[in-house]
Amino acid sequence: MSGVTDAAADRRFDWRAFLSRNAIVFVFLAFVVFATAVTGGRFLHPSNLSLILFQCSVIGVLVLGQTLVMLIGGIDLSVAVVAILTAIIMGAGGSERQQMMNLDGILPFLGFWQSIVFALLASAFFGFVNGIVTVKFKVPAFIATLAMSLALAGLALLTTGGAPVHYPDDFYARFGGLKLFGMPLPIYVFLTLALLTGIFLSRSAFGAKLYAIGGNARAAGLSGIPVERISIIAYTACGLFAGIAGFLFLTRTGSVTAGSGGSLLLSTIAAAVVGGVSLAGGKGSILHAVIGTLLLAGLGNLMNIMLISPHLQDAVGGVIIIVAIMMNVRLSPD
Numbered sequence: 477m478s479g480v481t482d483a484a485a486d487r488r489f490d491w492r493a494f495l496s497r498n499a500i501v502f503v504f505l506a507f508v509v510f511a512t513a514v515t516g517g518r519f520l521h522p523s524n525l526s527l528i529l530f531q532c533s534v535i536g537v538l539v540l541g542q543t544l545v546m547l548i549g550g551i552d553l554s555v556a557v558v559a560i561l562t563a564i565i566m567g568a569g570g571s572e573r574q575q576m577m578n579l580d581g582i583l584p585f586l587g588f589w590q591s592i593v594f595a596l597l598a599s600a601f602f603g604f605v606n607g608i609v610t611v612k613f614k615v616p617a618f619i620a621t622l623a624m625s626l627a628l629a630g631l632a633l634l635t636t637g638g639a640p641v642h643y644p645d646d647f648y649a650r651f652g653g654l655k656l657f658g659m660p661l662p663i664y665v666f667l668t669l670a671l672l673t674g675i676f677l678s679r680s681a682f683g684a685k686l687y688a689i690g691g692n693a694r695a696a697g698l699s700g701i702p703v704e705r706i707s708i709i710a711y712t713a714c715g716l717f718a719g720i721a722g723f724l725f726l727t728r729t730g731s732v733t734a735g736s737g738g739s740l741l742l743s744t745i746a747a748a749v750v751g752g753v754s755l756a757g758g759k760g761s762i763l764h765a766v767i768g769t770l771l772l773a774g775l776g777n778l779m780n781i782m783l784i785s786p787h788l789q790d791a792v793g794g795v796i797i798i799v800a801i802m803m804n805v806r807l808s809p810d
Contacts, residue, residue, distance in 0.1 A: 500751050500752050500764050500768055500771070504770065507771060507774060507775070511774060511778045515778065515782070518781060519777070519781065526659050526660070528773050528774055529659065529667075530659075530663055531773050532663075532770060532773045533666040533724050534559070534662075534728065535721075535740060535773070536747075537669060537717050537720050537724060538555050538556070538559060538740060538744040539744050539766070539768070540673050540717050540765070540766075541555060541603075541717030541718055542744040542745060542748050544677075544686070544713050544714055544717075545710050546753050547677075547686050547689075547759075547760060548706070548707050549690045549758070550610060550617040550707070550710070550757070551621065551755070552603070552617070553622045553624075554606060554622075554624040554625040554718075555715075555718045555721075555740070555744055556625075556741040556744070557624075557629050557737055558602050558603070558624075558628060558718035558719065558722070559721040559725060559740065560632060560732060560734065561598075561602075561628050561632045562599045562719040562721075563723070563725050563732040564632055564636060564641060564732055565594065566591050566595045566723065567591070567732070588647070595719060595723075596720065598719070599719025599722065600713075600715045602624060603711045603715020603718070604708065604711065605624065606620055606714075607709070609624075610707070611704045611707045611708050611711075612704065629734065632734035636734050638734055638735075640731050640733045641731060641733070642731045649727070652724075652726075652730075662727050666724070669717070673762050674761065674763055685702075685706050686706060686710065688758075689703050689707060689757070690754075690759070691757065691758035691759075692758075746768075747768040747771075748765045749768070750768035750771060751766070751768025752764045752768070775792075775793060776789065776793070779793075
């Protein structure tokens with residue numbers, strides 16, 4: 477009889493664990509209901525939803541890379557600068573380079589498409605260097621990636637002179653304006669990358685090893701997992717995602733300055749953490765990180781609709797982030 481009781485207890489649904497795993501989903505759904513109510517349905521208008529997703533495309537791709545690094549217990553403070561420098565490099569080929577004279581003799585041999593490929597390879601290389609410095613030389617990720625960010629920011633200023641760089645080729649504008657089923661193409665790039673990354677993490681041995689490293693790197697190493705190699709791959713992938721984000725950034729603006737990154741870095745970390753990705757590593761998912769990104773983008777959109785002051789928006793956004801993080805921690809089974 478006791479065995480039957482124990483079996484029934486084992487089958488009992490664990491609501492606390494369920495809420496812990498899906499807290500961000502309920503927060504997001506509650507927010508959508510609230511936003512729809514206060515805007516009289518305007519928030520859920522297809523054109524507004526398309527706008528939110530379009531605004532998410534750049535930050536969302538950066539969040540994908542940041543999530544990979546955070547899952548192993550690291551952090552990358554260079555993602556925003558890598559994205560912007562990548563965008564600058566992409567314009568170095570196939571254009572007159574009138575405002576990029578400092579690159580003459582370095583990249584003038586690159587054509588338009590070659591510059592895009594080179595920029596993406598460069599972004600992956602920057603991530604690779606972050607991984608090497610962090611993993612091989614045991615430099616804390618915060619310090620290593622901050623140093624990389626400062627170095628690349630200086631390089632971006634050196635190559636542009638601080639002036640805006642405009643690209644005569646209209647490819648980026650056409651790519652950003654191209655719509656499929658009523659939504660801009662960059663949205664599909666973001667969602668496709670999110671889907672593929674999520675499936676890869678949840679279904680592959682590499683993904684399982686990534687979580688294991690974040691949970692306990694020492695134990696993972698003792699079990700035969702190549703901790704250093706996988707960690708370096710995570711940083712390299714993060715750099716590549718930043719490069720793709722730089723490309724998408726150009727499709728939105730058609731121009732770039734060395735300081736265009738703005739608040740991109742903090743947004744990537746905030747979206748991942750709000751989505752339940754642990755700063756300590758080992759916990760989180762791509763799906764929830766994407767929902768965190770949508771939540772923050774939706775919040776900004778709602779406040780714009782309500783004509784709330786940008787200064788007040790920053791304050792409200794900060795409070796919302798803190799509350800979401802507190803809920804996530806409170807519902808944690810640990």
